[in-house]
Amino acid sequence: MAIEVFKTVTESIDGLQVSCRARDFEFILDEPKSLGGTDIGMNPVEALLGSLGACKVIAAKSFARLHKINLKSVRIELEGELDTDGFMGKNPNAKIGFSKIVSNFYIEADNTEEEIKAYVAFINATCPVADTIKNAPVMESNLFL
Amino acid sequence: MAIEVFKTVTESIDGLQVSCRARDFEFILDEPKSLGGTDIGMNPVEALLGSLGACKVIAAKSFARLHKINLKSVRIELEGELDTDGFMGKNPNAKIGFSKIVSNFYIEADNTEEEIKAYVAFINATCPVADTIKNAPVMESNLFL
Numbered sequence: 001m002a003i004e005v006f007k008t009v010t011e012s013i014d015g016l017q018v019s020c021r022a023r024d025f026e027f028i029l030d031e032p033k034s035l036g037g038t039d040i041g042m043n044p045v046e047a048l049l050g051s052l053g054a055c056k057v058i059a060a061k062s063f064a065r066l067h068k069i070n071l072k073s074v075r076i077e078l079e080g081e082l083d084t085d086g087f088m089g090k091n092p093n094a095k096i097g098f099s100k101i102v103s104n105f106y107i108e109a110d111n112t113e114e115e116i117k118a119y120v121a122f123i124n125a126t127c128p129v130a131d132t133i134k135n136a137p138v139m140e141s142n143l144f145l
Numbered sequence: 146m147a148i149e150v151f152k153t154v155t156e157s158i159d160g161l162q163v164s165c166r167a168r169d170f171e172f173i174l175d176e177p178k179s180l181g182g183t184d185i186g187m188n189p190v191e192a193l194l195g196s197l198g199a200c201k202v203i204a205a206k207s208f209a210r211l212h213k214i215n216l217k218s219v220r221i222e223l224e225g226e227l228d229t230d231g232f233m234g235k236n237p238n239a240k241i242g243f244s245k246i247v248s249n250f251y252i253e254a255d256n257t258e259e260e261i262k263a264y265v266a267f268i269n270a271t272c273p274v275a276d277t278i279k280n281a282p283v284m285e286s287n288l289f290l
Contacts, residue, residue, distance in 0.1 A: 001228055001230065001236075001239070002228055002229045002230045002233075002235075003226055003227070003228050003244075004226075004227055004228075004229050005224050005225070005226055005227075006188075006190050006191050006194060006224070006225045006227060007191075007194075007222070007223065007224050007225075008187070008191050008192075008194035008195045008198060008222075008223045009198070009220065009221070009222050009223070010195060010198030010199045010201070010202050010220070010221045010223065011202070011219070011220040011221075012202050012205070012206055012218065012219045012220070015206070016203050016206055016207065018198075018199040018202045018203060020192075020195030020196075020198065020199050021195075022187040022188075022191035022192075022194070022195065023187065023191075025186050025187040025191075027172040027187075027192075027195065029195070029196070029199040029203075031203060036207060037203075041170050042153070042167040042168065042170040042172075043151075043167075043203075044196045044197075044199045044200035044203060044273070044274050045151050045196070045200070045273055045274060045277075046151050046152075046153050046167035046168075046170075047153075047165075047167075047172075047192060047195065047196035047199065048193065048196040048197075048200075048274050048277060049151060049152070049153035049167070050153045050155060050165030050166075050167065050172065050174070050192065050196075051165075051174070051189045051190070051192035051193040051195075051196055052189075052193075053153060053154070053155030053163075053165065054155045054163040054165050054174040054189045054192065055189035055190070055193075056155070057155050057156070057157050057163045058161050058163060058174075058176060058182075058188075058189060059232070060157070061157055061160070061161055062161065062181060073157065074156070074157045075154065075155070075156040075157070076154070076155045076156075077152065077153075077154050078152065078153045078154070078155065079150050079151070079152050080150070080151045080152075080277075080282070081148050081149075081150055081282075082148070082149055082150075082151060082273060083146055083147055083148050083149075084147045084149050085146065085147045086273070086276075087204070087271050087272075087273050088147075089271075090147070091146075094146070095276065095280065095282075096270070096271060096272070096273055096275075096276035096280075097272075097273040097274065097275070097276030097277030097278075097279075097280065097282065098273070098276075098277045098282040099148075099282050099283065100282050100283040100284075100285065101277075101282050101283070101284055101285070102285045102286070102287065103284075103285070103286045103287070104286075104287045104289060105286065105287065105288045105289065106289050107288065107289075107290065108290075113290060116288065116290065117288055120286060120288050124284075124286050125241070126232050126234075126241060127232075127241070127242075128189070128190055128227060128231070128232050128241055128242040128243070129189050129190060129193050129242065130241075130242070130284065131231075131240065131241035131242030131243075132190075132193060132225075132242030132243045132246075132278060133242075133277060133278055133281055133282070133284070134242075134281050134284060135240065135241075135242065135281075136278055136279050136280075136281065137225070137226075137240075137242065137243040137244050137245050137246050137278070138244065138245040138246070139245075139246055139248075139269075139275065139278070139279060140245065140246070140247045140248070141247075141248045141249075141250065141265060141269055142247065142248070142249045142250065143250045143252065143261065143262055143265050144249060144250065144251050144252075145252065145253075145258060145261065
């Protein structure tokens with residue numbers, strides 16, 4: 001076991017703008033004006049897709065040599081379907097979060113199609129963000145007043 | 146049904162640096178030097194926690210008036226436990242992604258503790274990113290060569 005604890009602090013700035021900080025790094029999320037925000041950054045569900053895609057890209061780069069993949073470029077276009085009636089409280093039967101996430105891989109590599117397909121399957125199985133979504137962790141919540 | 150499709154593109158820049166773009170917005174993720182990166186941004190699992198916390202903060206702000214919560218400030222500190230032996234391939238029994246995610250809410254509001262506790266339960270249940278993690282969406286993957 002090599003349990004590491006990753007920490008991030010999120011804090012309301014103004015309106016729906018949120019500062020997300022981890023170690024020395026920060027990005028700001030917001031909502032588009034249609035959802036009540038000021039549209040100065042992507043929103044949390046877009047950032048979730050970003051973290052998922054980035055995790056797969058990093059896995060693709062990190063393990064290429066080990067898997068004898070001569071990787072020239074990797075880009076992943078992610079699409080997530082979400083019924084906004086869910087979190088808006090308009091339909092109690094609608095799923096609140098994404099019902100489907102599609103990862104479209106665009107890969108250039110000096111390998112056969114079969115080898116690249118097997119490598120994409122390995123990436124999807126080895127990506128920590130994908131696993132967190134596919135196999136739910138224990139979710140705990142504490143309140144400090 | 147009000148299905149919206151959210152899109153994000155992630156692309157390898159250099160080393161393990163990844164550009165994450167949605168609409169007109171971008172942030173860069175990376176890994177610390179200990180994991181082979183150049184440490185110019187947070188890493189994907191930290192960004193996942195960021196998207197989760199930001200989603201809860203936005204839900205807290207958006208629904209406060211409707212729930213008669215006089216919200217003065219909201220900060221969420223997130224901790225995710227991850228056994229790095231999993232994705233490193235050192236232990237086939239280790240979970241690849243987070244095994245546990247803790248959301249510590251720091252809330253200031255002119256309300257009773259009971260009212261704020263009920264509101265936090267509502268936020269946790271109404272956050273699209275939390276739902277995506279708790280109730281896995283269909284995950285599809287396509288390869289384009």
